[in-house]
Amino acid sequence: MRLTNWRPLTTALAVMLVLTACGGVSESENSTESTTPVTSATTDASVTETTQGVVSGTTDGLAGTTLNFWIMGDTATAFEELVSGFTAETGINVKVDAIPWDAVNDRLTTAVASGEGPDVTQIGLSLLPTFIAGEALMDVSDLVGDYPNLTAASFPSDIMATLNPGGATYSFPWVSDTRVLFYRSDILGDAGFSEPPATWDELLKMASVLADRGSTKYGYYIPQWDAPLPVAYTWQAGGDVIAADGSIDLDTPEFRDAVDHYLAFYDAGVVPTAGDWDQALGFITGDAPMLVSGPYLAGAINDQAPELEGSWGVTMVPTGVNNTSLFAGSNVGVWSGSENPEAALALIDYLARPETQLAWYAAVNELPAVSAALEELKAGDDAMVAVYAAQLANSRLLPLDPAWDAVGQEILTMLNSVALTGADKGQALADLFDSVARIVEG
Amino acid sequence: MGVLGRQEVTTAAVPARPTHHEPGSTNTSRKQRISAATKSLTPYGFVAPSFLFLLAFGILPIVVAAVVSFTDLDITGLANPDNISYIGLENYRRLISDSDFWRSLQTTGIFIVFGVPSIIVISLTIALGLSVSSSRLFRVLRMFYFLPAITAIVAISLIWGFMYNTQFGLLNYLLTSIGSSPINWLSDPQMAKVSVAIVAIWRATGLNIIIFLAAIQSIPRDYYEAAAIDGATGWASFRWITFPLLRFALLFVTVTTLIAWLQFFDEPFVLTDGGPVGATTSISLFIYQEGFSFNRFGYASAGTVVLFLIIVTVTAFQLRLYRSNHA
Numbered sequence: 001m002r003l004t005n006w007r008p009l010t011t012a013l014a015v016m017l018v019l020t021a022c023g024g025v026s027e028s029e030n031s032t033e034s035t036t037p038v039t040s041a042t043t044d045a046s047v048t049e050t051t052q053g054v055v056s057g058t059t060d061g062l063a064g065t066t067l068n069f070w071i072m073g074d075t076a077t078a079f080e081e082l083v084s085g086f087t088a089e090t091g092i093n094v095k096v097d098a099i100p101w102d103a104v105n106d107r108l109t110t111a112v113a114s115g116e117g118p119d120v121t122q123i124g125l126s127l128l129p130t131f132i133a134g135e136a137l138m139d140v141s142d143l144v145g146d147y148p149n150l151t152a153a154s155f156p157s158d159i160m161a162t163l164n165p166g167g168a169t170y171s172f173p174w175v176s177d178t179r180v181l182f183y184r185s186d187i188l189g190d191a192g193f194s195e196p197p198a199t200w201d202e203l204l205k206m207a208s209v210l211a212d213r214g215s216t217k218y219g220y221y222i223p224q225w226d227a228p229l230p231v232a233y234t235w236q237a238g239g240d241v242i243a244a245d246g247s248i249d250l251d252t253p254e255f256r257d258a259v260d261h262y263l264a265f266y267d268a269g270v271v272p273t274a275g276d277w278d279q280a281l282g283f284i285t286g287d288a289p290m291l292v293s294g295p296y297l298a299g300a301i302n303d304q305a306p307e308l309e310g311s312w313g314v315t316m317v318p319t320g321v322n323n324t325s326l327f328a329g330s331n332v333g334v335w336s337g338s339e340n341p342e343a344a345l346a347l348i349d350y351l352a353r354p355e356t357q358l359a360w361y362a363a364v365n366e367l368p369a370v371s372a373a374l375e376e377l378k379a380g381d382d383a384m385v386a387v388y389a390a391q392l393a394n395s396r397l398l399p400l401d402p403a404w405d406a407v408g409q410e411i412l413t414m415l416n417s418v419a420l421t422g423a424d425k426g427q428a429l430a431d432l433f434d435s436v437a438r439i440v441e442g
Numbered sequence: 443m444g445v446l447g448r449q450e451v452t453t454a455a456v457p458a459r460p461t462h463h464e465p466g467s468t469n470t471s472r473k474q475r476i477s478a479a480t481k482s483l484t485p486y487g488f489v490a491p492s493f494l495f496l497l498a499f500g501i502l503p504i505v506v507a508a509v510v511s512f513t514d515l516d517i518t519g520l521a522n523p524d525n526i527s528y529i530g531l532e533n534y535r536r537l538i539s540d541s542d543f544w545r546s547l548q549t550t551g552i553f554i555v556f557g558v559p560s561i562i563v564i565s566l567t568i569a570l571g572l573s574v575s576s577s578r579l580f581r582v583l584r585m586f587y588f589l590p591a592i593t594a595i596v597a598i599s600l601i602w603g604f605m606y607n608t609q610f611g612l613l614n615y616l617l618t619s620i621g622s623s624p625i626n627w628l629s630d631p632q633m634a635k636v637s638v639a640i641v642a643i644w645r646a647t648g649l650n651i652i653i654f655l656a657a658i659q660s661i662p663r664d665y666y667e668a669a670a671i672d673g674a675t676g677w678a679s680f681r682w683i684t685f686p687l688l689r690f691a692l693l694f695v696t697v698t699t700l701i702a703w704l705q706f707f708d709e710p711f712v713l714t715d716g717g718p719v720g721a722t723t724s725i726s727l728f729i730y731q732e733g734f735s736f737n738r739f740g741y742a743s744a745g746t747v748v749l750f751l752i753i754v755t756v757t758a759f760q761l762r763l764y765r766s767n768h769a
Contacts, residue, residue, distance in 0.1 A: 134517040216624075277609060405736065
């Protein structure tokens, strides 16, 4: 009897508790939902007068439809304002659902598994391969001809073809993003540097001088979570992470150079070792007066420390063999299960209008992806925009491979294990090549 | 360390209390007019609702996970079932050769070795202190100690994240203001384990203090009076009266705490996301990352099956040990 006594209890205990193994996941994905008011009368004059901006005739009969839109990050409120003009013009409502960047993959897999997705979604370029592999995006090749702003010619060179493999049309560039070097000209000046560093060597030398300002002062900042950074270093070393046959290959001299460059800052003790370092705060206080980041950091600095205006600047990333940087950004696409593809495309067409693109840059500092808008922005006399545009022209995409995300994480783990725990570099590299082989194989 | 899990244990564990008698056994002498068939079916009627729940939310997901663990399910398989193929034990073979998996097991083991005794000792000590009096002050204190158990993990992680922060955290501010050098609470791989464990221990004590306190207060005062007459000191009455009479509470807290640490997830997930360099990646977090960050659902399912077997084994062993000592 003894056995029969404890067995059910054990099983019950075990069963229930295993179920809750991951059940405690906090619902930190506090999505905010709201609907753009239909009665928005704030139609911008420029919107109605625009020549190419008139939404095509296909919106007839679509008034009153509601589109669900997934936006990533914390720009939902600004986005609702942006699309109020679209609602006023077409009568199509847009319901915006904000998804934090680190919850995007969860929402994607749940939506793919349940078949319940939005109508239109923003897609961070690093997740684009996963969206396509998950068949989450609709191929709109047959419909797109009706939308004047969505032709391949609207976007820089061959970007449409690169981002839409296999001749399909899954998504359209919406915002571009690149990485430039941010530096505090006042602090560099105090240390005797009149110009920001232009090469890898100068960067390291200047960072070392700046780090000597005190025990809590650093010269440079490397985000421990920044997976694209080591890849950009590999490009700057003149190499690539993709071999000629299209497979992921890290066992190259250039990748090793990138690793050495990355680790050199830790060796010299000129970067913070804290993983919870706040880059904007570190830059504003001057504790880490140089870092590589995107235009959104400029927005954060202007918001949080307007008094610093004039004492900081941006420049192209320092040169190893070249100064190629990361091309990032977001696309927008129609969800594969959407019942309103015409309304969805009308919205995307609206988002691709140059004036919408410029309004979005003004609102949240995200660079236009439409060539005409970028040209117009460059024509202004904003020195920072000139740097962004020059860097964008010299930037590359991360590998468009669903396995890349896991590989990028392995690279970071390898680098940080050497930088933070003093692991042996040779051994860590060998382990990295092993795990990459495992990821690629299956 | 889900509160949900603990509540389920409570309901599951109660029928198994050694002192518990089934109502039927005391009533057998009574003449009852219901037929034998109805009588034997009645208990099933009572357990049916919870059994159905267990079936739908307990057994079924485990069966599904077990089935998925033999496939290569990923996001393409979610979109289109044609993309799923049966790969036999391949996921388990890879799991065994995955150093990250072994590392997460080892990390979980370290957390258990330090976490379980800490929670038991701290909870019991505070419960003993709180049982000294039932004055207004002590009632307020009881509430105070229970707070961590009812505070949302997101709020906890925000507050602790701020306190631990390297640049502007309270703890480093205090350290530097007394002339000591700052500590990388969440960034140093060794220290991060400690920091995350401190939050988990702090959070788990709330409920366990209440369990111990209830158990202590249910011990009849007469025993202590009798012991006092015999000249027992405070320590002796604890050692020979309180401690032995707490054995069920101790077992319960040990089992639930151990299982909670085996499933350790919330604190590293919200505070460090398993970092730095995987130093706080527990087995549950490893499974989560494989499944929901990298969309390798088949592989992650194999991990959950292994974790399930570990928990079943550990729990069975503990309960058997308890019964052979006390039955």
